Amino acid sequence: MHRSLDLLLSALFNARDIWRLPVDGSLHGALLDRHLLLNLWIILGLAALAHLLLLAGVLFARDRRAGTESISRTVRLEYLPLAFFTLLFSWLTLRAERLWALSRYTGAEPTALQVEVTGMQFAWYFRYPGQDATFGRVEPALLDPGAGNPLGIDPADSHGKDDLVSSELVLPAGREVDLRLRALDVIHGFAVPEMRVKQNAVPGQTIHLHFTPTRPGTYAILCTQLCGLGHYRMNANLRVLSASDFEHWLHVRESRGTT
Amino acid sequence: MSQSPYLRRESAGTLASSVRLAGRTSPIRCHLFTTDHRAIGRLYLWLALLSVAIGTILSLLMRLHLTWPERVLPFHGPVLPEDYLALVTIHGTLMLFFVLTTAPQSGFGNLILPSQIGARRMAFPLINAVSFWVIAAALVVLLSSTFVPGGSPISGWTAYPPLSAVPSAGPGQGTGIDLWLASIALFAIGSTMSSINQLVTVVRMRCEGMTWGRLPLTVWAWITASMLSILAFSVLLAALLLLFCDRHLATSFYLPVGDVVNGTLRAAGSHNGSPLLWLHLFWFFGHPEVYIAILPGMGLTSMILGNFSRRRVFAYRTMITTTLLIGFLGILVWGHHMFVAGLNPFAGTAFSISTIAIAIPAAAKVLSWLATIWRSRPSYTTAFLFSLGFVSLFITGGLSGPILAQPILDQYLHNTFFVVAHFHLIMAMAGIFGLFSATYYWFPLLANRTLHEGLGRIHFVGSLLGAYATFLPMHLTGLAGEPRHYAQLTSIPNAAGDLLARTLPLNRGITWAAFFLAGTQLVFLANLLLTLWRGPRSSPNPWDATTLEWHPNLSESDFGLLPVVYREPSQYAYQNGEARALPQWIDPALLPSAPSTSGDRGVS
Ligand code: HEM
Ligand SMILES: [Cu+2]
Ligand SMILES: [Cu+2]
Numbered sequence: 001m002h003r004s005l006d007l008l009l010s011a012l013f014n015a016r017d018i019w020r021l022p023v024d025g026s027l028h029g030a031l032l033d034r035h036l037l038l039n040l041w042i043i044l045g046l047a048a049l050a051h052l053l054l055l056a057g058v059l060f061a062r063d064r065r066a067g068t069e070s071i072s073r074t075v076r077l078e079y080l081p082l083a084f085f086t087l088l089f090s091w092l093t094l095r096a097e098r099l100w101a102l103s104r105y106t107g108a109e110p111t112a113l114q115v116e117v118t119g120m121q122f123a124w125y126f127r128y129p130g131q132d133a134t135f136g137r138v139e140p141a142l143l144d145p146g147a148g149n150p151l152g153i154d155p156a157d158s159h160g161k162d163d164l165v166s167s168e169l170v171l172p173a174g175r176e177v178d179l180r181l182r183a184l185d186v187i188h189g190f191a192v193p194e195m196r197v198k199q200n201a202v203p204g205q206t207i208h209l210h211f212t213p214t215r216p217g218t219y220a221i222l223c224t225q226l227c228g229l230g231h232y233r234m235n236a237n238l239r240v241l242s243a244s245d246f247e248h249w250l251h252v253r254e255s256r257g258t259t
Numbered sequence: 260m261s262q263s264p265y266l267r268r269e270s271a272g273t274l275a276s277s278v279r280l281a282g283r284t285s286p287i288r289c290h291l292f293t294t295d296h297r298a299i300g301r302l303y304l305w306l307a308l309l310s311v312a313i314g315t316i317l318s319l320l321m322r323l324h325l326t327w328p329e330r331v332l333p334f335h336g337p338v339l340p341e342d343y344l345a346l347v348t349i350h351g352t353l354m355l356f357f358v359l360t361t362a363p364q365s366g367f368g369n370l371i372l373p374s375q376i377g378a379r380r381m382a383f384p385l386i387n388a389v390s391f392w393v394i395a396a397a398l399v400v401l402l403s404s405t406f407v408p409g410g411s412p413i414s415g416w417t418a419y420p421p422l423s424a425v426p427s428a429g430p431g432q433g434t435g436i437d438l439w440l441a442s443i444a445l446f447a448i449g450s451t452m453s454s455i456n457q458l459v460t461v462v463r464m465r466c467e468g469m470t471w472g473r474l475p476l477t478v479w480a481w482i483t484a485s486m487l488s489i490l491a492f493s494v495l496l497a498a499l500l501l502l503f504c505d506r507h508l509a510t511s512f513y514l515p516v517g518d519v520v521n522g523t524l525r526a527a528g529s530h531n532g533s534p535l536l537w538l539h540l541f542w543f544f545g546h547p548e549v550y551i552a553i554l555p556g557m558g559l560t561s562m563i564l565g566n567f568s569r570r571r572v573f574a575y576r577t578m579i580t581t582t583l584l585i586g587f588l589g590i591l592v593w594g595h596h597m598f599v600a601g602l603n604p605f606a607g608t609a610f611s612i613s614t615i616a617i618a619i620p621a622a623a624k625v626l627s628w629l630a631t632i633w634r635s636r637p638s639y640t641t642a643f644l645f646s647l648g649f650v651s652l653f654i655t656g657g658l659s660g661p662i663l664a665q666p667i668l669d670q671y672l673h674n675t676f677f678v679v680a681h682f683h684l685i686m687a688m689a690g691i692f693g694l695f696s697a698t699y700y701w702f703p704l705l706a707n708r709t710l711h712e713g714l715g716r717i718h719f720v721g722s723l724l725g726a727y728a729t730f731l732p733m734h735l736t737g738l739a740g741e742p743r744h745y746a747q748l749t750s751i752p753n754a755a756g757d758l759l760a761r762t763l764p765l766n767r768g769i770t771w772a773a774f775f776l777a778g779t780q781l782v783f784l785a786n787l788l789l790t791l792w793r794g795p796r797s798s799p800n801p802w803d804a805t806t807l808e809w810h811p812n813l814s815e816s817d818f819g820l821l822p823v824v825y826r827e828p829s830q831y832a833y834q835n836g837e838a839r840a841l842p843q844w845i846d847p848a849l850l851p852s853a854p855s856t857s858g859d860r861g862v863s
Contacts, residue, residue, distance in 0.1 A: 054651065140524055
């Protein structure tokens with residue numbers, strides 16, 4: 001009995017296909033999915049229950065008079081279910097707040113890989129700080145995509161010399177990444193469904209977002225904040241590699257210089 | 260509740276002068292430049308009907324383009340991405356402002372509210388007329404944006420800057436968005452005026468005996484929405500003004516230093532604004548706005564369920580409280596639109612708690628509705644069916660709200676079609692069902708005729724199936740990752756192309772369903788025209804209702820004495836399993852003594 005219940009629960013919690021969730025390739029995604037599926041089943045159940053009551057209420061006729069209220073009826077039909085509802089949603093919120101705190105209240109570990117993400121109409125650029133582990137200064141006036149400087153990296157700042165700019169985000173599996181999100185022109189939305197993350201990039205602000213990819217593969221990076229006519233095609237690939245493949249990629253790119 | 264002091268009776272003098280005035284004016288003046296609240300209410304309904312027709316056609320064009328992008332429109336050529344975004348923007352603006360804000364609040368508010376409180380007119384007839392014409396002008400200005408160079412704006416109904424602040428950000432972001440700003444500013448002014456008018460009308464013009472506790476729930480909904488309107492639209496107006504300054508007077512309320520849009524660097528000065536200011540101001544307006552759109556439907560649903568179940572609305576006092584509570588909490592939740600916008604994460608937690616809190620009064624309403632109809636042998640009129648549909652849509656659409664209110668889940672679902680599904684069910688479809696319910700129920704008062712019930716039932720069944728078939732699957736494409744505001748789902752490069760392509764089969768089904776849903780509305784149009792042309796005359800109180808709008812002396816042509824109110828609405832005397840209505844205006848002294856009545860009681 002207990003076992004079958006366990007089986008049923010784990011089947012429901014793994015029912016990503018029924019709900020059409022894409023695969024999850026991140027460390028925090030498992031808990032997020034579990035909580036999301038729990039919520040989805042609960043609201044499906046509540047919706048079904050409410051509709052059953054609605055249909056039963058109109059289909060099974062009784063005396064009209066019977067509907068008049070008394071205090072006990074009001075408590076039974078209104079306040080008790082309401083109390084149950086309040087408890088249920090408090091519980092769900094509490095769980096959700098803890099997951100939110102876990103992923104957002106604190107920043108990344110100091111050992112996390114640093115990558116800067118810049119959104120502009122209609123492309124994402126990814127910058128790695130290079131050997132010196134420091135990003136070079138950027139200057140809006142120096143923006144010149146035609147001359148190969150889409151981010152406006154200031155050549156006068158030596159930190160920028162070894163910065164590596166890429167049009168795809170390449171990450172090692174199993175290591176936390178600390179993204180700093182920026183936008184040059186309008187608000188963009190940085191979203192990776194398979195990593196279960198989303199965060200807007202806002203002009204004038206640098207916003208940090210951290211997560212740990214776990215599963216090697218190629219995933220979609222979308223823009224999820226309306227940014228103009230090319231919004232639908234503002235995307236890039238996230239390639240998650242094994243640690244050694246990543247080292248290799250970084251090495252090749254660094255020796256080749258910026259592209 | 261104790262008797263409230265005698266409120267106010269209209270003097271014979273005002274009446275006589277309004278009769279004189281009516282006699283002198285020409286028919287055009289009489290119908291168009293009228294200050295008569297009923298005529299103004301009808302004008303609002305025509306305006307909303309025109310807007311909903313245009314808005315629906317635009318939504319079908321969007322769906323067509325999403326699923327069959329290579330189709331070329333007749334007289335237009337291929338649909339460009341900016342065309343799609345212009346369609347979204349005008350669709351959303353029309354539907355939200357010109358349909359769901361005008362029709363329930365100002366349309367039926369004018370037609371029904373005064374008589375429901377036993378008044379013969381609104382408090383400020385001239386302001387009432389002016390606000391209608393301001394809103395009509397707003398509609399013309401909005402639609403004219405299609406015809407200017409660059410076309411309509413492409414920044415959606417939320418118009419986030421810098422996209423909306425900088426002309427170089429895209430086609431439609433020049434003159435197009437200036438017209439949008441002007442239109443919404445006019446709309447905000449018109450709505451504020453009309454809300455002040457409604458609020459004063461309810462406070463000052465209730466007839467004798469119409470205490471606060473005896474007000475129908477529709478009136479409670481209207482005044483709550485009015486209070487929200489005054490607050491929300493004035494903040495919106497200020498926000499629009501600041502955006503106008505950023506666009507034309509080189510200020511930077513919403514623009515940071517060093518913003519480069521499309522190669523143009525904004526003159527860097529010492530002024531460092533932030534787009535987040537707009538998000539705060541806009542959603543401080545935007546969230547109350549969705550309650551303005553839905554509260555009247557909630558009030559009406561309560562009254563109609565009571566009327567056709569022949570019962571007092573269950574927990575009437577609690578219903579009043581939850582209406583006010585929803586209005587109040589509605590002001591405190593705007594941050595739930597900004598969980599991933601760059602707020603402090605602690606703010607996310609705070610806004611998620613206030614948002615979950617609002618689910619409690621909403622759930623209380625659903626419980627009351629279920630208890631009101633529970634095994635009551637209701638009569639299945641079309642108005643009742645649409646109210647049941649409202650309850651159903653409110654439940655299905657509402658339950659996904661608490662999911663979106665959890666920031667950790669919103670970080671996956673924000674701006675996906677899951678959100679589009681949520682707000683179309685709870686706001687768009689429930690709101691439209693409320694409007695249909697109102698139309699079938701009050702049509703005898705609008706046109707002295709009754710809409711055809713058989714056609715009405717077909718209309719109801721088609722609309723309910725169509726609404727669910729269209730909007731339920733959107734939850735799944737959203738969970739699969741489909742973002743909103745995407746002009747195209749095919750021929751997208753990279754891994755994103757695969758992700759989006761996986762949603763195509765469901766998306767085709769959604770488009771077919773949307774056409775079915777829209778097609779069903781032709782049944783309603785046919786019913787409307789047939790009835791207006793040669794429908795049967797209605798009897799004075801065809802639904803055996805208990806509220807004052809059905810009082811014979813308050814009809815359009817009758818100038819009898821104002822009524823006096825003796826009890827709460829939806830009171831019935833029960834005898835041998837039958838329920839006899841006790842209208843609010845019947846003097847208890849004139850009632851044959853019934854063995855058991857459920858009279859006016861103080862507690863619920
Ligand atoms: C036939 C029925 C309808 C269909 C098929 C439909 C379809 C759509 C679609 C496809 C979008 C664009 C989603 C996106 O790309 O972001 C949209 C947006 C929207 N719709 Fe509807 N819709 C319908 C009725 C309504 C109604 C009655 C309302 C009334 C409130 C409404 C309010 C909105 C709003 C506010 C937006 C957002 C616009 C924006 O993002 O600027 N819709 N609808
Ligand atoms: Cu975008
Ligand atoms: Cu909201």
